[in-house]
Amino acid sequence: MPAPHKSAQRTLLVASAALLSLSLTAPAALAAPGPKSGKPAAPPAGMSTLGGARLGLAGTQVNLSAGVPVLPKDLTARSWIVADAESGQVLAAHNAHWRLPPASTLKMLFADTVLPKFPAAQQHKVITSDLAGMGEGSSLVGIKENESYSVRDLWLGVFLRSGNDAVHVLSAMNGGVGATVADMNAHAQDLQALDTHVVSPDGYDAPGQVSSAYDLTLFARSGLQKKDFRAYCSTVRAEFPGETKKDKKGKTTRDSFEIQNTDRLLSGDYDMSVYPGIAGVKNGNTTNAGATFTGVAERGGRVLLVTVMNPEKKEHNEVYRETAKLFDWGFQAAGKAQPVGELVAPRSARGATPAAPSAGAAGGGQAGGGQGGAPAGPVASAAVSGGSRGMGVALGIAGGLVVLLAAGAFLVNRRWPLPDLVRRRSRS
Numbered sequence: 001m002p003a004p005h006k007s008a009q010r011t012l013l014v015a016s017a018a019l020l021s022l023s024l025t026a027p028a029a030l031a032a033p034g035p036k037s038g039k040p041a042a043p044p045a046g047m048s049t050l051g052g053a054r055l056g057l058a059g060t061q062v063n064l065s066a067g068v069p070v071l072p073k074d075l076t077a078r079s080w081i082v083a084d085a086e087s088g089q090v091l092a093a094h095n096a097h098w099r100l101p102p103a104s105t106l107k108m109l110f111a112d113t114v115l116p117k118f119p120a121a122q123q124h125k126v127i128t129s130d131l132a133g134m135g136e137g138s139s140l141v142g143i144k145e146n147e148s149y150s151v152r153d154l155w156l157g158v159f160l161r162s163g164n165d166a167v168h169v170l171s172a173m174n175g176g177v178g179a180t181v182a183d184m185n186a187h188a189q190d191l192q193a194l195d196t197h198v199v200s201p202d203g204y205d206a207p208g209q210v211s212s213a214y215d216l217t218l219f220a221r222s223g224l225q226k227k228d229f230r231a232y233c234s235t236v237r238a239e240f241p242g243e244t245k246k247d248k249k250g251k252t253t254r255d256s257f258e259i260q261n262t263d264r265l266l267s268g269d270y271d272m273s274v275y276p277g278i279a280g281v282k283n284g285n286t287t288n289a290g291a292t293f294t295g296v297a298e299r300g301g302r303v304l305l306v307t308v309m310n311p312e313k314k315e316h317n318e319v320y321r322e323t324a325k326l327f328d329w330g331f332q333a334a335g336k337a338q339p340v341g342e343l344v345a346p347r348s349a350r351g352a353t354p355a356a357p358s359a360g361a362a363g364g365g366q367a368g369g370g371q372g373g374a375p376a377g378p379v380a381s382a383a384v385s386g387g388s389r390g391m392g393v394a395l396g397i398a399g400g401l402v403v404l405l406a407a408g409a410f411l412v413n414r415r416w417p418l419p420d421l422v423r424r425r426s427r428s
Contacts, residue, residue: 041078047098048212051090052341072322072325078098078309080307080308081093082326083343092330093213095213096212097212099212100212101205104139105203111155115155125147131168134164135205141156142163161259168202192345195211195212196211205287213308220294237260237261242257265293275327279296281294293323302331
C-alpha cells in the first residue's frame with residue numbers, strides 16, 4: 001500500500017476510535033462528580049461488567065474462604081482494586097468500575113500512549129505555545145521557555161513531579177493537545193478501558209473526564225510492559241536541567257536541580273516509610289478527584305497492582321496508607337483467595353472486537369452508567385466480543401500479521417522484571 005494510503009488509514013482508525021470513545025463515555029461524562037458536598041457519594045446502580053459480573057456490582061467483592069485473611073476494616077476509598085499483575089486475576093475490588101475523576105494517575109495512559117514515539121535522547125527547545133492551556137494551580141516541574149530538554153528529562157518531570165508543563169511539551173511534540181487526547185482515547189479503547197474518557201492529557205480536572213480503578217490498573221499493567229516506563233516510574237530522584245544564565249563576562253552556564261518522586265510509597269515521607277518491594281507507578285490529587293494512586297509491588301516472586309481512588313478519610317498520606325494495607329492483604333491472600341474477576345487483555349493483543357455497552361450505559365447515578373459486555377473469560381482466552389463483524393473481518397485481513405506479532409509480544413512480556421528493577425533502585 002502506498003504511504004499516503006497508510007497515513008490516511010491510520011488517521012481514519014484513530015478518528016474512529018476517538019469517536020467511539022466519545023459515544024461510549026458521554027453519558028458518564030455528563031454525570032461525572034464535581035466538587036464534594038456534604039452528601040455522601042454513592043456508586044451508580046449500573047456499572048460495567050467487563051472482567052467479570054461481580055466487578056459491576058456496588059460495594060466490596062471478595063471471596064473469603066478458609067485461610068483467606070479478612071480485608072482491612074478502615075478502608076474509606078470510594079473505589080479500589082487489588083490484582084495480580086502477571087495473571088490478571090482480580091483478588092478483591094470495591095466499586096471497581098465506578099467512573100470518577102482520575103487526577104494525575106491519568107498520566108499513566110498518557111505515558112503508555114506517547115512514550116514509544118520519541119527516543120529518550122531527542123532534544124526539544126520549548127516555545128511559548130508548548131506551555132499554553134495549562135490549568136490554574138497545575139503541578140509543575142519547572143520547564144522554561146527557550147530552553148532545550150531531552151525527552152528523558154521531560155518524562156522524569158512527568159513521573160517524578162507530575163509536571164503538567166512536561167505533559168504539555170510532550171503533547172506539543174506529538175501534534176498538540178487535541179491530537180494527544182485523541183491518541184489517548186484510541187489507546188484506552190484498545191486496552192478495553194471503556195470507563196475512561198480523556199479531555200486533558202495531564203489529568204487536570206475537566207468536565208467529562210473520568211476513569212475507574214479498573215481502567216487505571218489496566219493502564220499501569222500495559223505501561224509496565226515497557227522498559228522505559230518501568231525505569232521512569234521507579235525513579236526516586238533525579239537531576240533536572242535548570243535555567244541558562246549569563247554572567248557579567250558573557251559566559252553562560254546551566255545548572256541542574258534535584259527532583260524527587262512524589263509517590264510516598266516509593267520515596268517515603270516524615271510519617272511514612274518506603275513500602276518494601278514498591279516499584280511505582282503514579283499518584284494524583286485534584287479538587288474533584290481527591291487523592292488517587294496506582295502502585296505496583298513485588299514480594300516473594302509475586303507482583304501485585306493496587307489502585308485506590310479518593311479516600312473519604314482526609315488524613316495526611318491516607319491514599320498511600322490504604323494502598324499499603326491492600327498490598328499487605330493481597331500478598332497474604334495471593335494463592336488462597338479465589339479471584340472475583342480479571343484484567344482483560346488489549347484488543348490488539350488478542351484480536352478482540354469492541355465490547356458491547358452494558359445495560360447501565362444509558363447513564364444515571366453520580367458517575368453515570370458503566371460500559372462493558374458479558375463477563376470476560378481468563379486472560380488467556382478471547383476477550384469480549386461484539387461490534388461490527390464486517391469491520392472486524394476487514395481489520396483482521398488487513399492487520400492479521402500485526403495482531404499476531406502484538407499477541408506474541410504480550411505473551412512474551414507478561415512476566416515483567418520488576419524484582420530486578422526493585423533491587424536496582426534499592427542500591428541507588
